Amino acid sequence: MTTRPAIPDAVRLLPFEDEARLFTRLRATLAWETIRSMLTQARLRLSLVVLLSAMFWAALYGLFVEGFGFLDALHAEVISLLFNAFFSSLMVMLIFSTGILVYSGMYCSTEAKLLLTLPVRAETIFAHKFREAMWFSSWGFILLGSPLLAAYGVVRHADWPYFVVLLPFMVSFVFIPASVGSIVCIMLVAWMPRLRMHALTIGVVGVCLIGLWMCWAMFSKATVDAMSAAWFERTFARLSITEQKLFPSWWLSSGLIEAARTGPDGRLVADSFFEALKFLALLIANALALQSLAGWLARIAYRKGFSQLSSEVPQRRRRQLRWFDRALGHAGFATGRPLRLLLVKDFRLFRRDISQWSQFVIFFGLLGLYFVNLRSFNYNNAYASMIGYLNLAVVGLILSTFTTRFVYPMISLEGRRFWILGLLPVHRDQIVWSKFLFSFVGGVIPCCILVLLSDSMLGLPVKLIAQHEICCIMLCMGLSGIAVGFGARMPDLRESSPSKISSGFGGTLSLVVSSLFIMVVVVVAAVPTHLSLLNQAGRGFGAFAPEGMLAWLGGPWGTFCGLAAVIVTGLTATFVPLALGIQAFRRLEA
């Protein structure tokens, strides 16, 4: 029989409130230190984030004010439908994003391992990680939702109480899907640990299929009457599926619409506002109930789930040399072999890193889905050409996020393995060139296919498609050159996390230069094309016809010069950063 020693006087188990207070203080200290180091070490990044967020917010606000003005005149009921569609979509996204973030925070982080060995309640650790996950997953919702709801209030001339209740409405709403995501996550890990990836995959595929079906249902048959009253009517009828009274998104939409209601004198309608408060109470009550349920589940299942997950034996899979690796490794002359072997290694790492290729597939897949749906509308030539160039810019911007996030840190990460590469008979230049080729080859194929898809769906002429493809190739070359060149010029050899490397000064600068490069290429190529189309329209319909220099720019020579400028810009963006990067990398001392 073991005798239990009394707990020593010096230590004690903390009451729940003290634990909560301690974690609040911890989060505040960590947040303050993070902000302070950003202010001292990453001012450019912080300024850009603040500036771009403010610009994004203002642009969205303006767009929503215009949109609500138009819809208000069209049909007031439409707004309820749009709110429901918007908030129900966000609700689904929040369930998934918070669930995934809670999973990584509670079960995969080193912090969880530390906290689980301290005398702290499992539900307190959950609450701590939940708040972190909710903050990360909902900032997008706040950034999108706040201009939307503020614009609605302004257009509807809502009284001040509407603006006061906006934040409580949004916060209480966010708690509900975030709690649901956490509950699902805790239950899956505790009781179905082996099925968690399958469950997540089934969930994601299910949501994607529903989204696909909705897009298809909306656009597939609308070829002639797109954007007409009939099209709107049919679309709204299909969207009404999101108007479910049991959905928190409906409570939020209805509550806000009621809160914004004003009487003929422009003052608040007391009954409506009281109704809004009832919806707010409903949201808060559900948020609290779900939080309690999630906390209770964490108490009984978190430690068990963590243990179950730690018990999993990683599957040992025999990795075979794929045909692609083999072919690439043996291709060409023997002198280029080190370069090819480096390329094989990078493609192999890319293939085995699910976080890289899954994001690649998701973003380019969604873009492809959007391009496929472009066929649904009938455009005139000038409009189609403009959309074609905008799509080209979007493809470039998405590629630039990948080159900054995944390609830019490659040299820094390679630098950490200098003890391997430094001992091999590989010239440093070849390392930089291999990264460039990896990025260019990996980017140019999907991007060119996407641009071809977009242009085909828009029904653009072959000549214009060829121009777009040339621009796309130049974009891929330039973006790869910028990312690899900047990465070699400003490597961070101390950091092991690619996300931290890419979010530093060099990564931010690379992203900004990439964005400017895309803008220059697209504008330089698009202006002559657009003027050329205006020239044609001017001859046919007597509309605005460019004259003088503008007319020359819109002619065949203008188009040729535009393309030549794109090629020169592309080559400059490729080789100047690469040359600077190679120079710096040769001098680097690991």
Next chain:
Amino acid sequence: MIEFDHVTRTYGAKTAVSDLTVSIPRGELFALLGPNGAGKTTTIRMLVGLLHPSKGAIRVCGHDVVKSPREAHLHLGYVPDEPTLYDKLTGREFLWFIADMFGMPHRLATSRIDREIEHFELAEFADDLAESYSLGMKQRLVFAASLLHDPEVLVLDEPMVGLDPRSVRIVKDLLSARTREGMTVFMSTHTLAMAEEMADRVGIMVRGNLRFLGTIAELREQVALESTTLEHLYLQVTSSGGER
């Protein structure tokens, strides 16, 4: 102080720890030895509550680590093989966080933090952010944090990794002093010289089974070798096919 009661831990079809029964009394320094994959880390992770045993029970100061984890952790200090800190906290802030977590009164916490900062010679960098620390500095800070509340049981997983010779000496002296005062130490290590120098008893695990449990003198007796070093005895035990 520490009781493993017929503890078994399986990973799927593989048994990582098989029917482990050990009792470690107050004031003993116990060293768990064994080759890679023997089950040492699994045993430590079960002892600190990160893993639940598939069968059996583990008690720390009478508290079951699965049924009453908070009570068990109140008596426990743990130094993992890879130190975990908050990058954006200073060493001193981290020590305060741990002291608060154990509910230590303010005055006592202040004196204990100062004591550990002095013991582990942390003063020079205690007010810098942990993100700037070397591995050795992090390890010393984790040691300091694990001893703040004067635990009755200290669990160490490869404690000397990353420490310079001076820090190793500090840790050894401290462990000797604390065990004399009654603290129980459960240590997993590959450093046989340290086990030989410090351990009251050793356990040698091979493929999840405890092949030997006893003092080094008993080990010599059991293996019946003329060898004088623990290294020879260890290699003999871990390479032989016999069970304990």
